[in-house]
Amino acid sequence: MNEALVVIVRAIMTFFTLLIYARLIGKQQIGNLTMFDYINGITIGSIAGTMATDVSSKALTHWIALTVFIAFTLILQYINIKYRYLSKVIDGEPVTVIEDGKILENNLKKTRVTRDELMVQMRSKNVFDPTEVEVALLEPDGTLSVLRKNEFQFVQKKDLHIPVTRAKLTTEIIVDGVILQQNIQQRGKDLAWVQAQLKKKGFDNLEGVSYAAILPNDSLYIDLVEDHVSNTNDISDYEGPY
Amino acid sequence: MRKLLFYAIPILFIMMTFGLMISGSWLKEPMREDDQLEKFIQNIESHVENNHWHEAKREHANAKTAWNIVSKRIQYSVERETMYEISGLLSRIEGSIEGQDKNSALVEIYYFYELWANFS
Numbered sequence: 216m217n218e219a220l221v222v223i224v225r226a227i228m229t230f231f232t233l234l235i236y237a238r239l240i241g242k243q244q245i246g247n248l249t250m251f252d253y254i255n256g257i258t259i260g261s262i263a264g265t266m267a268t269d270v271s272s273k274a275l276t277h278w279i280a281l282t283v284f285i286a287f288t289l290i291l292q293y294i295n296i297k298y299r300y301l302s303k304v305i306d307g308e309p310v311t312v313i314e315d316g317k318i319l320e321n322n323l324k325k326t327r328v329t330r331d332e333l334m335v336q337m338r339s340k341n342v343f344d345p346t347e348v349e350v351a352l353l354e355p356d357g358t359l360s361v362l363r364k365n366e367f368q369f370v371q372k373k374d375l376h377i378p379v380t381r382a383k384l385t386t387e388i389i390v391d392g393v394i395l396q397q398n399i400q401q402r403g404k405d406l407a408w409v410q411a412q413l414k415k416k417g418f419d420n421l422e423g424v425s426y427a428a429i430l431p432n433d434s435l436y437i438d439l440v441e442d443h444v445s446n447t448n449d450i451s452d453y454e455g456p457y
Numbered sequence: 458m459r460k461l462l463f464y465a466i467p468i469l470f471i472m473m474t475f476g477l478m479i480s481g482s483w484l485k486e487p488m489r490e491d492d493q494l495e496k497f498i499q500n501i502e503s504h505v506e507n508n509h510w511h512e513a514k515r516e517h518a519n520a521k522t523a524w525n526i527v528s529k530r531i532q533y534s535v536e537r538e539t540m541y542e543i544s545g546l547l548s549r550i551e552g553s554i555e556g557q558d559k560n561s562a563l564v565e566i567y568y569f570y571e572l573w574a575n576f577s
Contacts, residue, residue, distance in 0.1 A: 218537070221532050228477070228478075231470055231474075232474060235471065271537050272536055273478070273534065273535065273536050278475070
């Protein structure tokens with residue numbers, strides 16, 4: 216009976232089971248955590264930890280609990296997508312906490328958020344004056360969404376009739392010296408264009424190129440392995456190592 | 458092919474994990490001559506009942522060897538506490554044989570049967 220060996224095997228089983236289950240749950244959990252999602256995540260982690268290390272009980276018991284939690288999480292996700300009313304019952308609704316610059320105390324009480332916490336959330340949204348706010352909503356995941364009054368909204372390019380081009384993404388085309396053909400084609404370019412751009416910037420080959428990308432304005436960004444930067448912006452106070 | 462592997466590998470892994478976790482009930486069954494733990498304990502019982510203490514001692518040694526083999530196979534799927542319990546039981550049976558205490562030996566042997574039947 217080798218306890219360490221059993222823990223190693225159980226840890227491997229738990230690690231990859233968690234990885235598979237996390238992929239099954241999808242991306243919803245990361246960005247949009249309600250209080251329940253948060254507690255659910257902690258419970259799943261706790262069960263997984265026990266499954267890996269508690270050799271006094273069967274791994275199967277914990278694995279079943281883990282699977283049941285994941286199954287119910289998937290069922291709730293399905294309900295959220297399929298039934299709007301049930302989704303509101305489970306996750307709650309956004310609550311209006313400020314309207315026309317006035318703080319709605321009753322709604323604030325219902326959500327159990329203090330005025331101080333509300334002000335912190337407002338400041339984190341760059342709103343320092345409640346009178347600038349048309350509506351502020353406390354979302355089910357605890358974040359605050361703020362709509363400024365029209366007179367306090369930022370000027371957009373459209374308002375000033377500035378001509379705009381279609382927004383694009385930055386597309387990686389070289390990573391660690393390896394050319395990503397698919398990405399070059401996605402931006403409607405070819406290898407000859409890349410080589411011409413590299414030549415224009417003084418590179419005959421890919422040696423020394425760590426990363427290159429086509430920027431939204433269709434120009435090429437190149438980052439070298441050797442950065443040759445000065446230590447002007449080094450914020451360390453001591454030589455180290457730390 | 459990539460898509461097939463994308464689904465096949467996780468499914469296979471989950472099946473293997475599940476298989477390993479429930480393997481105790483069949484891995485405890487004898488697979489060779491020297492790992493027949495239950496049979497050795499039954500032999501001890503009959504020797505003890507006939508007061509053949511020397512033979513009982515010999516069978517106990519066999520049982521201990523068998524347990525060493527079986528415990529390595531089943532350790533990933535069963536509760537460690539139960540494994541310690543069986544190790545303790547074997548030691549208590551050994552003590553009862555040494556002391557030629559028929560009653561005590563039989564108590565432990567019957568407890569072993571109960572434990573072994575539910576062991577998985």
